[in-house]
Structure formats: structure tokens, C-alpha cells
Amino acid sequence: MTELPKAYEPHSVEKKWYPIWLSSGYFKPSGEGRKYCITIPPPNVTGSLHIGHALCYSIQDVLIRWKRMQGYDTLCVPGTDHAGIATQNVLEKQLKKEGLTRHDVGREKFVERTWQWVHEYGGVILSQLQRLGCSFDWDRARFTMDEGYIDAVMECFVQWWEAGLIYRGKRVINWCPRCLTAISDIEVKHEDRAGKLYHIRYPFKEGSAMVVVATTRPETMLGDTAVAANPSDDRYRQLFGKTLILPLIGREIPLIPDDYAQSEFGSGAVKITPAHDANDFEVGMRHNLPKVIVIDEHGRMTEEAGRYAGLDRFEARERVVQDLSAQGLIEKIDDYVLPEATCDRCHTVIEPLLSEQWFVRMKELAGPAIDVVRERRVRFVPERYERTYLEWMENIRDWTISRQLWWGHRIPVWTTEDGEYIVARSEKEALEKAAGRPIKQDEDVLDTWFSSGLWPQAVLGWPKQTEDLARYYPTSVLTTARDIIYLWVSRMIMSGLYFMKDIPFDEVYIYATVLDEQGRRHSKSLGTGVDPLDVIELYGTDALRFALLVRAARGQDIRFASIKEKRQPQVEEARNFANKIWNASRFVLMNIGDASGIEPGWVPSDALADRWILAELNSTIEQVTVALEEYRINEVAQTLYHFFWDSFCDWYIELSKSLVASRESTEEVRAARCRIVYVLETSLRLLHPLMPYITEEIWQRLPHEGESIMMAPWPEALPVREDQQAREQMETLIAVITRVRNIRSIWNVPSQSRPKLCIGTDNASTRALISRNEEQIKRLARVAQVTVSDRLRIAERSARDIVSGMEIAVPLEGLIDLEKERERITREITRKENEARGLAARLDNASFMERAPREVVEEARNRHDELIAEIEKLRGTLESLEDGS
RNA sequence: GGGCGCUUAGCUCAGUCGGUAGAGCACUGUGUUCACACCGCAGGGGUCACUGGUUCGAGUCCAGUAGCGCCCACCA
Numbered sequence: 001m002t003e004l005p006k007a008y009e010p011h012s013v014e015k016k017w018y019p020i021w022l023s024s025g026y027f028k029p030s031g032e033g034r035k036y037c038i039t040i041p042p043p044n045v046t047g048s049l050h051i052g053h054a055l056c057y058s059i060q061d062v063l064i065r066w067k068r069m070q071g072y073d074t075l076c077v078p079g080t081d082h083a084g085i086a087t088q089n090v091l092e093k094q095l096k097k098e099g100l101t102r103h104d105v106g107r108e109k110f111v112e113r114t115w116q117w118v119h120e121y122g123g124v125i126l127s128q129l130q131r132l133g134c135s136f137d138w139d140r141a142r143f144t145m146d147e148g149y150i151d152a153v154m155e156c157f158v159q160w161w162e163a164g165l166i167y168r169g170k171r172v173i174n175w176c177p178r179c180l181t182a183i184s185d186i187e188v189k190h191e192d193r194a195g196k197l198y199h200i201r202y203p204f205k206e207g208s209a210m211v212v213v214a215t216t217r218p219e220t221m222l223g224d225t226a227v228a229a230n231p232s233d234d235r236y237r238q239l240f241g242k243t244l245i246l247p248l249i250g251r252e253i254p255l256i257p258d259d260y261a262q263s264e265f266g267s268g269a270v271k272i273t274p275a276h277d278a279n280d281f282e283v284g285m286r287h288n289l290p291k292v293i294v295i296d297e298h299g300r301m302t303e304e305a306g307r308y309a310g311l312d313r314f315e316a317r318e319r320v321v322q323d324l325s326a327q328g329l330i331e332k333i334d335d336y337v338l339p340e341a342t343c344d345r346c347h348t349v350i351e352p353l354l355s356e357q358w359f360v361r362m363k364e365l366a367g368p369a370i371d372v373v374r375e376r377r378v379r380f381v382p383e384r385y386e387r388t389y390l391e392w393m394e395n396i397r398d399w400t401i402s403r404q405l406w407w408g409h410r411i412p413v414w415t416t417e418d419g420e421y422i423v424a425r426s427e428k429e430a431l432e433k434a435a436g437r438p439i440k441q442d443e444d445v446l447d448t449w450f451s452s453g454l455w456p457q458a459v460l461g462w463p464k465q466t467e468d469l470a471r472y473y474p475t476s477v478l479t480t481a482r483d484i485i486y487l488w489v490s491r492m493i494m495s496g497l498y499f500m501k502d503i504p505f506d507e508v509y510i511y512a513t514v515l516d517e518q519g520r521r522h523s524k525s526l527g528t529g530v531d532p533l534d535v536i537e538l539y540g541t542d543a544l545r546f547a548l549l550v551r552a553a554r555g556q557d558i559r560f561a562s563i564k565e566k567r568q569p570q571v572e573e574a575r576n577f578a579n580k581i582w583n584a585s586r587f588v589l590m591n592i593g594d595a596s597g598i599e600p601g602w603v604p605s606d607a608l609a610d611r612w613i614l615a616e617l618n619s620t621i622e623q624v625t626v627a628l629e630e631y632r633i634n635e636v637a638q639t640l641y642h643f644f645w646d647s648f649c650d651w652y653i654e655l656s657k658s659l660v661a662s663r664e665s666t667e668e669v670r671a672a673r674c675r676i677v678y679v680l681e682t683s684l685r686l687l688h689p690l691m692p693y694i695t696e697e698i699w700q701r702l703p704h705e706g707e708s709i710m711m712a713p714w715p716e717a718l719p720v721r722e723d724q725q726a727r728e729q730m731e732t733l734i735a736v737i738t739r740v741r742n743i744r745s746i747w748n749v750p751s752q753s754r755p756k757l758c759i760g761t762d763n764a765s766t767r768a769l770i771s772r773n774e775e776q777i778k779r780l781a782r783v784a785q786v787t788v789s790d791r792l793r794i795a796e797r798s799a800r801d802i803v804s805g806m807e808i809a810v811p812l813e814g815l816i817d818l819e820k821e822r823e824r825i826t827r828e829i830t831r832k833e834n835e836a837r838g839l840a841a842r843l844d845n846a847s848f849m850e851r852a853p854r855e856v857v858e859e860a861r862n863r864h865d866e867l868i869a870e871i872e873k874l875r876g877t878l879e880s881l882e883d884g885s
Numbered sequence: 886g887g888g889c890g891c892u893u894a895g896c897u898c899a900g901u902c903g904g905u906a907g908a909g910c911a912c913u914g915u916g917u918u919c920a921c922a923c924c925g926c927a928g929g930g931g932u933c934a935c936u937g938g939u940u941c942g943a944g945u946c947c948a949g950u951a952g953c954g955c956c957c958a959c960c961a
Contacts, residue, residue: 007923190958197961214961262960270961279959339958384889391888392957483956517897519954550909551898555890557954559897570897573909576923587920634899638908653920661919738927744915745927751916782918838905848941856904856942 008582010540013697027135029075036072037472044083049128052514054532055548061134065689069714077459079142084408084448133692142459144451152458153409153451154425161423172281175353176343177299181404187344197336201329205243214266219316222305223294226272231257275354358402365494366396381509382555401447408445453491456504477507517561539575542691546574550637585698598703603671609655611726616647618721732804740781743799747815754784760792761806800877802870839864
């Protein structure tokens with residue numbers, strides 16, 4: 001066997017195993033038995049891996065590796081999203097560098113160029129997921145615009161159209177003047193910004209009276225076609241129907257009654273601009289008002305804006321205010337905090353614009369999607385997101401699905417010359433339906449979420465009735481970020497129920513948002529991001545995964561620091577753990593030689609350490625498995641960390657060292673080696689889903705069954721291995737050893753020196769326990785001799801203490817400072833007295849005795865009595881110290 | 886305006902059934918014992934944001950307050 005390096009070297013190990021796993025077909029489903037399926041949230045095809053992805057996909061890889069080891073038929077389907085606006089932005093930026101716009105190259109060339117780019121660079125993020133160790137079935141990878149996927153999108157559109165769920169309508173929609181497209185309500189972000197509230201006077205046509213209206217957007221007044229007041233507002237009751245003159249424009253507009261106007265706000269009168277405000281649009285519909293468009297799709301004033309035509313909307317605002325002011329028509333201008341709507345993608349201020357778009361009627365689709373969540377057929381983890389989802393779904397509004405972009409699924413609607421709509425799955429089908437009439441396809445493309453909303457069924461083959469679809473739909477769990485519950489999760493549930501007549505997944509696990517050290521969201525543009533690949537470069541994949549997973553408490557955000565001076569303390573902790581695993585394994589490996597005679601399976605033993613580690617291992621398996629089932633990934637990581645480091649390394653290896661590392665080749669030695677290999681091998685299997693590479697590397701060097709740890713069975717907890725007695729006894733043993741070490745530390749006993757240890761206790765079974773484990777105590781406490789008796793009688797000057805009802809003494813002639821020792825013991829007595837007093841008070845409390853559960857009372861009493869006995873003994877010790885002994 | 890989350894050791898965070906607070910890092914002392922200094926051993930450190938309530942008992946449950954963060958929302 002080759003010498004193992006002293007420290008774990010992740011990079012060569014990662015490079016070695018991933019290709020082997022891949023070519024062995026381990027990532028593929030077995031097709032047999034119980035199934036477990038995940039379709040990953042497809043990252044943007046333009047994307048590169050960021051730290052949030054690293055967490056998201058690590059979690060999914062943990063789940064899929066765990067279920068695979070449990071023997072499930074596991075399938076994890078990866079893929080990418082064409083990400084309409086995001087991708088188009090990337091390509092437009094590229095063109096801009098060449099001094100071109102998309103209009104210069106034309107639609108066809110632009111789309112072609114985008115495809116080229118996707119083919120060339122689109123796979124980057126998937127290869128980065130491979131570096132993360134993800135065991136996904138890459139042969140099944142899908143793209144939301146691949147051939148089969150297009151069929152799915154077209155099928156969906158056609159079916160929804162035929163069911164009357166899709167319609168075309170003229171509405172005030174959210175328009176991004178930079179992206180030059182409509183966007184849906186949920187793609188608009190609201191942010192409070194400091195602004196002004198302008199109070200403008202509108203004169204009546206007759207007389208000198210004025211009505212004051214307030215607005216945050218004075219430039220839109222140019223498009224006003226009415227002023228409204230609440231019908232119950234006494235100030236205006238007599239004035240309804242009168243005509244106002246719109247300043248600057250001179251248009252005659254009516255004063256109308258409408259409930260939309262609230263009497264309490266300002267003067268109670270509100271200007272109505274039906275073409276540039278969604279509410280005003282509704283008012284306009286009710287009163288049949290004209291809709292005057294004064295701002296165009298670029299955010300510039302139109303011809304309708306008169307002398308302001310051609311001005312940018314913000315410039316126009318200033319000019320309008322100036323001009324009104326010059327005419328004495330500004331009553332006042334207040335400071336005002338207004339929620340400003342911006343584009344989720346480019347942060348440009350949204351312009352509400354009257355335009356014709358395609359919509360999906362949501363009420364009908366939402367109904368069943370509400371039911372399945374309410375009935376917990378789809379379960380949210382953490383549960384609180386269920387309410388978030390339900391409240392949104394219950395107030396859902398129609399979905400604007402058309403986008404004025406070039407990159408995306410072109411809307412499958414053609415029109416004939418006389419304006420008839422032909423909706424078809426393909427141009428061929430459309431032509432057939434047109435029966436010779438010339439037709440023209442709609443220019444717009446579909447919202448990206450329209451296609452990704454079909455993800456689980458589409459990647460499994462839908463609309464074709466494939467074997468995958470039949471076998472793996474519904475999928476098991478969707479792991480995703482909370483900010484796309486509306487955008488994506490809700491739509492998958494709706495489309496899944498509609499087309500598959502079944503939920504798309506049983507559970508939705510909302511994982512943590514990764515924040516930077518300031519608590520801000522990681523952002524490339526802010527430069528606060530951490531590149532996971534840099535982290536992997538520095539510490540290895542397993543360390544990155546573990547660092548993230550150990551923090552992945554259910555639904556809680558994670559702060560993740562950036563790399564400073566080539567260091568990242570959180571990942572360093574994980575790297576240190578990996579190294580600990582490495583070195584513990586190195587110890588085992590160097591002692592089992594060529595492993596001849598090492599058999600798999602636990603070799604039974606009566607020794608305390610063996611019984612204890614087996615019980616600990618068993619309960620670790622139990623805890624870890626339950627935690628995985630409940631998505632408490634941090635607990636999985638923590639439990640394994642402490643089992644491995646504290647129980648296995650600090651105690652079990654140390655306790656079994658003399659046998660395991662023995663030069664002799666007795667049966668006892670062989671059995672000890674079998675056992676340590678067993679515990680290590682089982683631990684590696686438990687750790688594998690979190691840290692796939694290091695566990696495979698070591699596992700392959702250990703005696704093992706099977707080709708890869710990936711395919712090894714997940715350990716199972718066995719009730720017979722619970723061993724409360726071993727745990728209690730071990731606790732006592734650990735307490736004794738720790739106390740002796742503590743004494744050594746306090747009195748600076750040189751590490752080479754081997755004092756005696758005297759123990760006194762009237763408990764016969766404790767005495768037996770100490771005697772049985774004398775060799776262990778001698779080794780680990782570094783004492784020369786252990787004497788046990790029913791009472792401590794000792795002549796030499798010694799350090800004294802009480803532990804688990806035992807009196808212990810370590811004779812340290814010459815090292816002990818009597819005064820200091822007296823102080824120490826006095827402090828000890830005081831502490832115990834305080835605790836005992838507290839307990840006594842409780843035991844004295846009638847209500848406590850009456851109402852507390854019997855175990856709690858019992859425990860308090862035992863602890864109290866124990867303390868009293870200990871205090872008694874310590875007092876005795878103190879007396880003997882006074883004597884100078 | 887509505888909803889949700891957070892506030893625990895110097896820092897980053899755990900804390901399931903209410904039973905008297907834990908981890909990692911950092912810190913202090915110590916150690917080169919043949920797996921590991923990316924380590925061992927020992928140790929110090931907390932008014933669990935605040936106020937009130939329920940309870941024999943509250944970090945944990947309830948009500949409220951403050952600060953921070955997030956989501957939703959058409960009041961001009």
C-alpha cells in the first residue's frame with residue numbers, strides 16, 4: 001500500500017473519482033424498486049455558479065446520494081433555463097461592444113447568434129455542478145428551449161387557449177422602457193424612494209373655481225381625461241358633471257364621481273390618466289373615458305404631449321412643473337415617500353403603459369393548486385411558506401405572458417388578414433388551419449416562467465407519454481429559493497395539476513438564502529459574491545459542501561464570509577474536519593496492513609469502549625437518518641462531526657489504540673482492528689452524501705464490499721445495539737480521566753511524569769468498573785497506578801476532587817501549593833452548595849412536588865443528595881488539608 | 886398598510902417535548918505521547934433584545950415594545 005500524505009489533498013481525489021462515477025453509470029436510475037426523483041431548478045443558461053447555487057445543489061445531491069444508498073431507484077434530472085430577458089441582455093451587451101443594437105442585426109440573426117452563444121457557453125454552469133460533485137443524470141439534461149421542450153410549451157399554450165384560459169387584452173401593464181417589454185406583476189420590485197407630491201390646480205371651464213389634485217407623477221397629467229371624486233364627498237356633490245380645463249393642454253375633461261377616489265386623501269379629487277395607471281384604467285373603463293397615451297415605450301413623451309413631445313419622461317416632469325408653476329397652478333409641493341416600481345432585471349423605473357398583451361386567466365388554474373396545498377398533498381418545508389403561498393394564490397391576478405423580446409418561445413398564434421386568430425402547435429399546423437389564407441405569426445415571445453412552469457413533467461418527456469414520465473412523475477421534492485415560490489413553484493403546481501392531473505412533487509423544501517458577512521444578499525454586481533470555484537480551489541469540494549450544509553438549518557439564512565487573504569474561516573473549519581477524517585483513517589489504514597484477516601461486520605465484544613462506540617454509532621445513524629428525513633441538514637452535519645471527532649477520534653481511537661496498534665498478531669488484536677474498521681467504514685457511509693470525495697477515497701482503501709461507496713447501503717440503526725449501561729459507564733470513565741487531566745493541568749504536572757491515582761467509593765459496581773478499565777485510565781490519564789477502595793485513605797500530599805460520587809486523589813508531593821488547593825476546594829464547595837440550595841428550595845416547594853413530573857422530581861432529589869454527599873467529602877478533604885497532610 | 890423572520894459567548898450560529906444554555910472560530914494555559922499543530926489536553930467567557938403574562942419551572946408558550954432583515958400591497 002502506498003503511503004498516504006499527511007494532509008488530505010482534495011484536488012487529485014476529486015479529479016480521479018468524478019469521471020469514474022460518471023462512466024460507471026452510478027448517476028443513472030436503476031429502474032427498479034421504490035423511486036425517488038428530483039428535477040433540479042434549472043439555473044439560467046447564461047449563469048455561472050454562485051454560492052447560493054452551491055448550497056441548493058449540494059442539498060439536492062445529499063438527498064439523492066442518501067436515497068440511492070438506501071436502495072431507492074433514484075433519478076435527478078439537471079438542466080438549464082433559456083432565461084429570456086437575462087440572456088437577451090447578455091447578447092445585447094455583446095452587440096453593444098461592437099457598436100450594434102439587436103435591431104441592426106435583425107431578429108433572425110439575433111436569435112441565431114444567441115443560439116450559437118448558448119451552444120458555446122451554455123454548458124458552463126452544468127460543468128460547474130459536476131465540480132460540486134453532483135450525481136445527476138447528465139444524459140437526461142434538458143434545456144427549456146430544446147426540441148422536446150418546445151413541444152411541451154406549444155402543447156400547453158394550445159390546450160389552455162382551447163380551454164379559454166388564454167386571452168388577448170388591452171390593459172395597463174408594467175412596461176420596462178429599457179428592456180422594451182411588458183413584464184408580469186411579480187417581476188416588478190417595489191422600493192420606497194424619496195419623492196415629491198405635487199398639488200396641481202385644475203380650473204373649471206366656467207367661473208374661477210379650481211379643483212386641486214395631487215400626483216407624484218405630474219407629467220402624466222398631460223394624458224388626463226377626467227378628474228374623479230368620491231360620490232359621497234359633499235365638497236364635490238354639486239360639481240359632478242362640470243367641465244374642467246386641463247392645464248397646459250387645454251383639453252376639456254369632466255369631473256366624475258367614482259368610489260376609487262378617497263375623500264380623506266388630499267383634496268379628495270384625483271386626476272384620472274387611463275393610459276398610464278392601472279387603477280385609472282379601471283376608472284376609465286367604468287366611465288368610458290378616452291385613453292390618451294402621452295408616454296411611449298422608450299419612456300419618452302408622445303405627440304399627444306404637445307410641446308413636451310420627444311422629451312424623456314423625467315425631463316418632462318420638470319418642465320411640466322415649471323410651466324404649471326409659472327401659471328400659478330402649483331398649489332404646493334410636499335416631500336413624499338413613494339413606492340417606486342422597478343424592473344426586477346435591470347432596475348429601470350417601470351412605466352405603466354396601455355398595451356395589448358396575452359394573458360392567462362388564473363382563477364380556474366389556481367383553485368386546485370390551492371386545494372392540494374391546503375390538504376397537504378404538497379407539503380412546504382418549513383411549513384410557514386404554506387401560508388405565503390396560499391395567501392398569494394387566493395388573491396392571484398391574471399398573468400401577463402407576452403414579452404416583447406426576441407429570445408424565447410415565440411407565441412404560437414398567427415393572424416389572418418381579417419384578424420382571425422389561429423393557434424397551433426407549429427407553423428405547419430397553422431398553415432393547414434389557415435387553409436391557404438396568408439397568415440402572420442405574433443411577434444412576441446412567452447414569459448420565461450411560462451416554460452419553466454412545465455419543468456417537472458416536461459423534463460420527464462411530456463407531452464409524450466414516456467416511460468420516465470410514467471415512472472418518475474410526480475417527483476419527490478423540489479428544493480428551491482423562497483423568492484420564486486410565486487414565480488415558479490405555484491406555476492408548476494398549477495400546470496402539473498392541469499396536464500398531469502397530479503401534483504408535480506410531494507414536498508417543497510425552501511432552503512436558506514446565502515448572505516454575505518454584512519447580511520446582504522450575495523451579488524456579483526455589488527462585488528459581494530464569493531465564487532464557489534475559488535473556495536473549491538482553496539479548500540476542496542467536500543469542505544465547501546460541508547461548510548454550507550452544516551449551516552443549512554431549515555429556512556434560516558446563512559451568512560457566508562468572503563475570502564480574505566486566501567482564507568475563509570467557515571470553510572477552514574470544514575477543511576479541518578476533512579483532514580481529521582483523513583488522519584483518523586490514516587491511523588486505521590497504517591495498522592491494518594494489507595487488511596488480511598479483516599472481516600466486514602462487527603466482532604462482538606464485552607469491552608466497555610466497544611459496547612459504547614457501537615451504541616454511539618447506532619444512535620448517530622438513527623439521529624442522522626431522521627434529520628435527513630426532516631431536511632434538518634445542519635443537524636446531520638453536526639451530529640456526524642461530533643460523533644466522528646469527539647466520540648470516535650478523541651475516545652474510541654485512543655481507547656483501542658494499544659490493541660489496534662499492537663505489534664502482536666493475536667486474535668484480540670485482529671478483532672480490535674476489525675471493529676475499528678467497522679466503525680470507520682460505517683461512519684464514511686454516513687458522511688458520504690455530504691462529503692462524497694474524501695469518503696470514496698478512503699473507503700476504497702479500506703476492506704469493503706462493492707465497487708463504490710456511492711452504491712454501498714445506507715447504515716441502519718438496530719434497537720439491540722442501544723446500550724444505556726455502556727453509555728453511563730463510559731460517562732463515568734470519561735469523567736474520571738478528564739478530572740485527572742484537569743488536576744495535571746492545574747498543577748503543571750510534567751507530561752512525562754506518571755503519578756498515582758487513588759479512588760475511593762462505597763459503590764461496588766463503580767469500583768468494579770474502574771478496576772476493569774484500569775489499563776485505559778492509566779493510558780489516557782497518564783498515571784502509573786490506579787488504586788480503588790471503599791474509602792480514600794491517603795498519607796501523601798495530593799490534589800483531591802470529587803467526580804461521579806467518587807473521591808479521587810492524585811499524590812503530588814512537591815507540586816501542590818496547599819493554600820491554593822484549599823482555595824480551589826473551597827470554591828468548589830461553594831459552587832456545589834449554591835446548586836444544592838437551589839435544588840433544596842425546589843424540593844421544598846409543595847407545588848413543585850405536586851405538579852412536576854415524577855422523573856423531574858426524582859432527578860432533582862438524586863442530584864441534591866449527590867451534591868450533599870460530595871460537599872461532605874470535600875469538607876473532609878479540606879480538613880485533611882488543614883492538617884497539612 | 887398587511888404578513889413573515891431574526892435578536893443567545895468577542896465573532897458566526899445551533900438549541901425538537903417547557904426541566905435551569907451548546908458548537909465552531911477567537912481567547913488563556915500547556916504539550917513536539919509513534920493518525921493529525923489543518924493537532925492533543927485543560928480552561929475562561931452568556932441578565933438568552935426589552936416589558937408583562939401563563940406555569941412548580943420560560944431561551945423555549947402567550948401579549949406587547951424596540952432594533953434589523955425579507956415578502957406582499959393600486960391610495961393619487
